[in-house]
Amino acid sequence: MDPGSHTPTVTDATREVDARPYPYRFAPASTALVIIDMQRDFLEPGGFGESLGNDVSLLTRVVAPVRTLLHAARRTGMTVVHTREGHRPDLGDLPASKRLRGNPTLRIGDEGPRGRVLVRGEEGHDLVDALAPIPGEPVLDKPGKGAFYATDFELLLRTAGITHLLVCGVTTEVCVHTTVREANDRGFECLVVEDGCGSYVPEFHETALRMIAAQNGIFGWTATSAELLPAIDPGALPQDAAATASAPSAARPEPVTTEV
Numbered sequence: 001m002d003p004g005s006h007t008p009t010v011t012d013a014t015r016e017v018d019a020r021p022y023p024y025r026f027a028p029a030s031t032a033l034v035i036i037d038m039q040r041d042f043l044e045p046g047g048f049g050e051s052l053g054n055d056v057s058l059l060t061r062v063v064a065p066v067r068t069l070l071h072a073a074r075r076t077g078m079t080v081v082h083t084r085e086g087h088r089p090d091l092g093d094l095p096a097s098k099r100l101r102g103n104p105t106l107r108i109g110d111e112g113p114r115g116r117v118l119v120r121g122e123e124g125h126d127l128v129d130a131l132a133p134i135p136g137e138p139v140l141d142k143p144g145k146g147a148f149y150a151t152d153f154e155l156l157l158r159t160a161g162i163t164h165l166l167v168c169g170v171t172t173e174v175c176v177h178t179t180v181r182e183a184n185d186r187g188f189e190c191l192v193v194e195d196g197c198g199s200y201v202p203e204f205h206e207t208a209l210r211m212i213a214a215q216n217g218i219f220g221w222t223a224t225s226a227e228l229l230p231a232i233d234p235g236a237l238p239q240d241a242a243a244t245a246s247a248p249s250a251a252r253p254e255p256v257t258t259e260v
Contacts (some may be wrong), residue, residue, distance in 0.1 A: 005046055006162070006208070008075065009077060009186070010028050010029045010076060010077035010078055010079075011027070011028050011029060011076070012027045012028070012029040012030070013027065013028075014026070014027050015027070015028065015231040015232075015233065015234075017191065017221075017223050017226050017231045018223065018226055018229050019191060019221040019222060019223035019227065020213045020222050021216050021217050021221070022071070022216070022217070022221065023211045024166040024191045024221040024223065025236055026166075026189070026191070026201055026231070027164070028073060028076060028077075028078045028232065029161070030146070030161050030162055030163045030164060031069060031078060031079070031160045031163070031164040031165070031166060032078070032079040032080065032081050032157065032160070032164075032165055032166070032170075033069060033070065033073040033078055033080045033081070033165065033166045033169045033232075034066065034083070034147070034165050034168070034179070035066060035070065035081070035082045035083070035131060035169050035174050036083050036147065036167065036168065036169025036170065036175050036176050036179060036197075037083055037085050037169050038062070038063070038066065038082070038127050038128055038131045038168075038170065039084055039085070039086075039124070039125060039126065039127055039128070040114055040123065040124045040125070040126060040127075040128055041086075041114070041117060041118050041124040041125060042056070042059060042129070042170055042171075043056055043059045043060055043063070043128055043170070044056060044114070044124075045062060045113075045125045046105065046112055046113030046114055046124070047112065047113075047114060047117065047124050047157055048104065048108065048112075048117045048118050048124070048225070049200065051104040051105045051106035051112070051117065052104045052200075053104075053228050054200035054214075055186060055200060056119070056200075058198060058199070058200055058202065058205060059171070059198045059199075060168050060194045061198065062169075062170060062195070062196060062198040063128060063130050063131065064170070065168075065193065065195045065196045065224075065225035066131060066168045066169070066193075066196045066225075067130050067131060068129065068229060069166070069168065069193065069196060069225055069228065069229065069232065070131060072229055072232045072236055073232055074134070075233055075235075076232060076233050078232065079160055079162060080133075080137045081103040081138050081140060081153075081156070082127060082131070082133050082137060082138070082139045082140065082159075083136070083139075083140045083141075083142055083147045083169070083175075083179075084120075084125060084127065084139060084140070084142070084177060085118065085121045085142055085143070085144070085154075086118045086119060086122075086125045086141060086142075086143070087108060087109070087119055087120065087127070087143055088119075088120060089116075089119055089120065089121065091119075092107070092144070093143040093150070094108055095108065106212065107229075108119045111239035112124060116211060120141055127139075138156060140152075140156070144178075145174055145175045145176075145178040145179075146178035146181070146182045147179040147182070147183075148179065148182040148186070149182070153175050154186060161189075162188075163182075163185055163188060163189060164188065164189045164190070164191075165188050165189070165190045165191070165193050166190075166193065166228065166232075167180055167183075167190055167191065167192045167197075168192075168193045168196035168251065169196070169197060170179060170197065170198050170199070171197075171198065171200060171204075171205075172192075172197040172198060172204065172205040172206070172208040173199055173201075173204040173208040175206065176192065176197050176208070177208050177211070177212070180184050180192060180212060180219050180220055181219060184219045189220065189221075189260050190212075190219065190220035190221070191220060191221040191222065191223055191228070192209065192212050192221070193222075193223065193224070193225050193228060194209055194222050194223065194224050194225075194245055195224050195225050196223070196225050197209075207223050211245045225251050
């Protein structure tokens with residue numbers, strides 16, 4: 001089924017997930033699946049992540065669980081928001097401290113194998129093909145780590161009546177964590193998908209997840225994609241995750257027509 005072939009009516013019935021530190025409840029009609037920075041520059045060879053000395057293969061394992069949840073959200077009509085970290089072509093929104101920090105082999109704005117690194121409009125800045133947006137899914141371009149900083153993300157969510165966020169993406173301890181902390185301070189209820197996030201440093205991933213659910217949920221909840229999937233789509237079969245992971249990627253729609 002083409003997930004973009006129809007517009008289902010999303011339910012406002014409350015669903016429950018066996019999450020940590022205790023069950024997470026949400027209504028799909030007021031919930032968004034937020035997919036953080038699943039970009040070529042972070043996940044594929046030759047990008048900014050690799051230029052910092054990281055093993056990008058540690059992030060590619062996140063794609064299959066996120067794709068499973070993305071397809072479920074589309075089937076049921078749930079709001080989906082994608083984010084991309086990057087900068088204006090003139091680098092006018094790039095602080096010198098960010099450009100110089102980390103001693104990378106390629107700095108932000110330098111020419112790389114997939115175009116200028118972390119610059120909007122370049123091939124490397126775009127999302128990986130397996131998670132390409134479909135028309136109607138906002139793509140939020142952000143200059144910082146958090147999705148709320150210097151963007152209209154909060155306005156987008158408030159206008160859509162969103163109160164709960166299901167958060168996936170990379171990296172767990174940086175852009176995911178920053179976004180969840182920002183969302184928590186704004187009153188949004190967040191669940192972070194444990195296998196739907198990843199880090200170049202596995203122990204950072206594990207620690208970041210524990211921090212979210214610590215002190216009885218100081219920043220929110222965590223759960224696996226298998227625990228979350230039936231709550232998004234009660235009609236999903238147990239083998240859906242495996243089937244989606246092994247299926248070929250859908251063709252990328254051109255162009256991505258919706259941005260904020």
